[in-house]
Amino acid sequence: MSQLPARSEIPVEERWRLEDLFPDQKSWNDEYELTNGLIGRIAEYQGKLEDPEMLKKCFQQEDELSLHTERLYVYANMKLHENMADAVYQALADKAKKLSVKANEATSFITPEILSLSEEKLKQFISDLKLSDYKFTLQEMLREKPHVLSKGEEAILAQVGNIAQAPGTIFSMLNNADMKFPIIHNENGEEVELTHGRYIQFLESRNRDIRKNAFEAMYSTYSKQKNTIAATLSSNVTKNIFYAHVRKYPSALEMSLSSDNIPKEVYTNLIDTIHEYLPLLQRYMQLRKKLMKLDELHMYDLFAPLVDEFKMDIPYEQAKKTVKAGLKPLGDEYESILQEGFDNGWIDVYENQGKRSGAYSWGAYGTHPYVLLNHKDNLNSMFTLAHEMGHAIHSYYSDNAQKYRDAQYTIFLAEVASTTNEALLMDYLLKHSKDPKEKMYLLTYYLDQFRTTVFRQTMFAEFEKIIHEKAEQGEALTPQELSDIYYGLNVKYHGHEMVVDKDIEMEWARIPHFYTSFYVYKYATGFSAATSFAKQILEEGKPAVDRYIGFLKSGGSDYSINILKKAGVDMSTPQPIRQAMEIFKNLLDQLEELAG
Template sequence: MPDNQILQERKEMDARYQWDLTPMYQDDAAWEAELATLDDQVNAMTAFAGTLKDAVSIGAYLDAATELGRKLSNLYCYASLRRSEDTRAEDGQSMYARVTAKYVQALTAMAFAEPEILSLPEETLKAVVQDEQLADHKFTMENLLRQKPHTLTASEEKILATFGEALGAPAEIADNLQDADMVFDAVQDGDGKTVEVTGSNYITLQMSTDRTLRKHSFESYYKGYRQHINTFASSYAGAVKGATAEATVRHYDSSRAMSMAGENIPVEVYDNLIDTVRKHMPAMYRYVALRKKILGVDELHYYDVYAPLVGDINVRYTYEQAQQMVLDAVAPLGQDYTDLVRKAFAERWIDVYPNKGKSGGAYSSGTYDSNPYILTNFTGTLDSVSTIAHEMGHSMHTWHSNHHQPAQYAEYTLFVAEVASTVNENLLIEQLLQKENRPQMRLYLLNQYLENFKGTVYRQTMFAEFEREAHAMAERGEALNPASLNALYKKLVEDYFGPELVMDEEVQYEWARIPHFYRPFYVYKYATGYSTAVALSEAILREGEPAVKRYKEFLSMGGSAYPLDELRHAGVDLATPAPIDAALQKFERILDDAEATLAKL
């Protein structure tokens, strides 16, 4: 799809490039029929209240909760996928709103369980955890016992659960504002042609070789955010205050400690990441200077940071070419892996092209009982190809977990969620570099590799530091308003990208467009995940089968162990700064390659 093509309505587009959700539900009517059965199953869970005294009763409850969770997950996932197809459409919005309410209702109905179990005497609890009748749920029980100091009474947990939908409102407000309501001014490119600016094509426009187009689209895009910055600040402040209030109620030192405790990750891992990346700031400043030199500009502006370093190469790929590139890239992972990727393409697990109202960006989403579906907004760039490889990594992780773990342990934690996706991305770029010796094309590919590091390690760590400071401000009682949030973000951009980058006025508003800020303390996992993926992909290419075996075992572990332990099984220890250091040393080697390649032009 060309960058400047006017978006079409979804119904006008070729269905071959849209995901097929019928294996999940035949149609919306089938979804409605299953939704109608949910209340009885939720109500049945309340019958367990007051009975959770021993391994038998607790095991029966956990089995029933797992089955209800599967049904809720199917209903919620389908509604979410349908809403993503066109965020303006009332049917998808209605389905999503109703199942979200049901989800909260179910959580409220089951809020008694953990406090009731944890109210048992210590010796009884320890005996229950070791009882063979609970063998299928032993890790669940061990994890529950670990969180006992932060679990409230049954009535208190029920009250908190009833606020679930309200606490999710800030994210809903921001999402709807960005995806459904915000409209950006069309702009003129360097030839005077009118180009539409949307949330879906903004980054693609920023990667254009046309500097006039980059500048105008940058100004148009952030004009939209500036006009709504008070709403964004209010919605984000609401999300932060909700998180900090819950942390206080649950007796955590901070909202960050609460967010990380669920996966049993020490806060030192977060701080190690920021400290280690800050130690490697000179490498990023060097990259920014290289970018300025290659682009030949007197001043490097923020709308230059995505511009391709090799300006006269405008490589585009068809979706079919992208499929083959991904298959070639993952070949080192074995025939079984590539066959599964081929199946995903053939059976339409992917919603490929942008359309009017479609959610921006990309994601992978599925359930224990469904295919792991992928949403992309493919535009034919190398970045679009890389996105398909990335999301396919998520889907392959989901598939392996679902097929090797029982339902209660199939869902892997967010901490490891970005590992498989980035392994695929790295295998793609390494495979392309291996075959490419022409200086211009090689520099083009190295640019992509450097951008991956910039976007996933440096920028996500910058985002992580923004979150750490914003939540700390709220916990100190300081105001989270446009002025304070803008100032915090602008200072971080200055720190992370250095003196060569001009701080355009629009830069300070960028925080408002980052949706992951509404999932507190998630973004740092992109950086730790990328660093892990660097180690794993290099091991796969260097060692072959032994590393592939460890990697596939990791993919198959789901949520059956704590994430740091799963990564140690794969061969990476994030309890130390070493993987972050090693990843950024790799960044410096790629930068060396880029500078050497530039000398050959």
Template sequence: MHVEQQKLKARTEIADQYKWKLEDIFATDQAWEQEFKQAEKLMEEARNFQGRLGESPAVLAECFEWMDKLGLSIEEVYTYARMRRDEDNRQARYQEMTDKAGALSVRAGSATSFVVPELLALPEKRWQELTQAPELKIYAHALDNIWRKREHVLSQAEEKLLAEAGEIAEAPGTIFGMANNADLKFPAIRDEQGQEVELTKGNFIQFMESPERRVRKDAFETLYHTYDKQRNTWAATLNASVKADVFYAKARRYPSALEASLDDDRVPVRVYDALIETVQEFLPVMYRYVDLRKKALALDELHMYDVYVPIVPEVEMAITYPKAKEMVLAGLKPLGQEYLHVLEQGLKSSWIDVYENEGKTSGAYSWGTYRSHPYVLLNHQDTLDSMFTLAHEMGHSLHTYFSNKNQPHLYAGYKIFVAEVASTLNEALVMDHLLKTSGDKKLTAYLVNHYLEQFRGTVFRQTMFAEFEKKVHAVVEEGGALTADSLSEMYRELNTKYYGPNMVSDPEIALEWARIPHFYNAFYVYKYATGFSAATALARAILNEGEPAAKRYLEFLSSGGSDYPIELLRKAGVDMETPQPVREALEVFSGLVERLEQLLLK
């Protein structure tokens, strides 16, 4: 049967009730123009403070107020322009406004760049005198964050040299990106109907989810054999990137590249190590899940190309947007009345841009400005995944809402280390509600499998990546070099360790390191695993303890960036310096494996 593809609607055809209201930031584009000019004027005030920060607490406080005012202005100018463009990327007016706002933001960064070096050049005695003054009390955390890195900041001349070398240090990542995205072409494979289809990075996972094993195997082998042709180039590029990390860590007097990277969030190395150790403790449960996959797919051998194929067929569920809102509200009841009240307001006010239209930016995000309410961009389809996306993005938005409401602009923004906690926690609570209320065995199995795959991809796989990063940096720090063979050997050993004896470790998978772009942004992926674990542990506490845990969680959402991420989570009841949160999350994983075994095998 031929099904005619539905044509995308023009934005004018979408009902206003399903569109966000950017007029809440600027009533008109003319008002945006005025704010743009105001920001340019504000930048000129840099000269009032340059060279004077050590004069008096009053001058320093005034400088911080000026920076804050400038930051607020730039935020509104850039956010409005970019979100207008996202409504329909074909609109030349908003393309131009976005470009202008981006350039303005760079100029503002340059205008304020004198502040930190000038403060760190002050003698310690003068620093103490200044920072203990009552008018600087509100800036205590921001000043502490500047001062604590003092031993890692070099002389002005050395800093200038390091900054100018920055583009060279970014070269390996840039080269990898060009080779991987622009130059790499994969041969065609035959799809389920026997038609020749060019393999791309975009359709690779679709092929890996194919119910036909021959298609999965062909896609897997074709992808890795293509990467294998340039294996020595990928290795040289990654080796150069790791060397750059090690060089910067040494230049800034850090004991290792890992410590240099974690220091930005003031995260102790213990957190990184505890994640790896605790996940390894639960590898036998991962092996059980792998074994369950093998049995459910009725395979004699489970290969790496059998990892993505669903073991429970997708359940047909038409979840309209109004129904998705109901499901999210029902699932988030454990968070209490205050949270639900704001959530309801957000769902019925003009926070959300719901449906896809011609030219609209794809995917989903939560954004907004300090002075506006949060906004959410969606491209809602009537699916279970879209419902979870709504829960996820509203998690970010309510984190932003409570931070903005309770913190000054200076501390309203929160770090990546905690950013995914609020969104993932919402998904966990909605999932728990669905599992408790689902009377359908097939739907329950589908939901459990969906949740298990999130654990596998976010906790186990990202931790394996984190361990690989630690190992490759250690090789370079000890004076060794990374070759295609040594990288592949390290990766193969880890893959075998994480997937266990019931998984055939195909030779091709040893080359997976060659295609992971995150390895060029060192020691970043572990945050996915810690964020997911913290969210799971917090959700469990809220479900078990009720109001006291929900109250602590609301305080966490209201804290923004007013303290270091580890401290904020500790106050919420999750101590990431101990193995406990990761262990609690993996106990949830363990229970889910058991539940799926009963649903599929009994």
């Protein structure tokens, strides 16, 4: 087994250029001292924010402090990610983290002090031209004002915060540290301990006995802990209802959506519209059964490969060319920014000893974005390149078009640009694929993305909605009640044509996202919005591209739902989800035709 190269052995042109952020350690140290000084000065504004001139200066100082803190934090952590074992950058990242905490503490008086002002005063600020750069910030504060309590009550709620984290912390400890899974046999007949990481690998095995054994071992283990996990999840739901009640929201769901100002209809439309298209998912299940040559399709067959592995050897240079060709519909300007990213030190390409795993796009306002990859010469890595460059170019556009405060886009929007790139790349690959085996491989890859990102996440979102509504009506969330709801949803989604194994009723017990409540729907809405954008771009050309680039430039300058609407994707209606489902249908038609 060949050893990973040391960092120094990776060619310079295949490493990101962090010197664009800080040319050397001395410049980082100088900025650190400057930032420390700014932290000391922000307190001068405390108790003076009823005056518009002082408020403006306070906001300016807050922005300057936040920008410097972000730059220091991003650089220190990205240097650490080059080699996680490097003690120098471990210490630097820790120093930056402590500075960030100190900065947050120093500015924590600003929002409560503004919110203590009258509604009339806030409206005056919003219409004051001197404060025009901060209009959206002030509008947001005015919108949140009815849900902010008195200073004393807020102090009590802040102290409750640690208790409120308990359900998630307990679940994480139980799930990751205390729970032990049985020994099962791998494909070579060797005894191997089942773990979270190995579970999906086992489910992707071509050997059906291995899939079945892993599936049964996983859920029998959870079943033994069902009372504890049900109590933990129920406590998390109770916590959400407590906060919704105290902060005067109609429901826990509406409280959760309020942070992004998302109408409840976005959530309910997603579920209702996906229900209409469940026959398509069930058709895909039938096709899966046929392609796998099975008499019965079981739950443990859903992650197994559908077609023979088609070896797609894609070196990095080829991946860049293919991604560039796939994204050509986005126009010349987008293409030139993409090329700039490829050529000018944005991307850290290959794995080296100690390098952080995975992939991400990150950066600080005022410098170009960065992308960390661990590129392997395969299809997945090529899609990762397209995905992360989608994030990077979104940040590039928003940073160049918006002031610092309005540049950061919300999590609701974050996956749209990256997934639009993936959709365009997939369209290009399917159109240019000549080999039927390659085409089948690509179609199953994409159909499974739809299944796991849209259908499965919507089913999770529906489960969360049901259990919160039941608790809000005073019903107990017993282990059996949770299992019955979850099993019923699996039957509803997958249909009666496949065997919905009884063991699946325990899957709710192993989903960590249920402790970050009402989050998973964003995967499905983001994927649907991206699919809608890609469809419009491919069908309409320049008018759709112009709207889309407008979306990328908007950052966080307006509410997420408005930003998407202006660009031609109205998530308050079912249309984008319908468009995504029509594409799913088209892909399914193509695969059925190839399967014969």
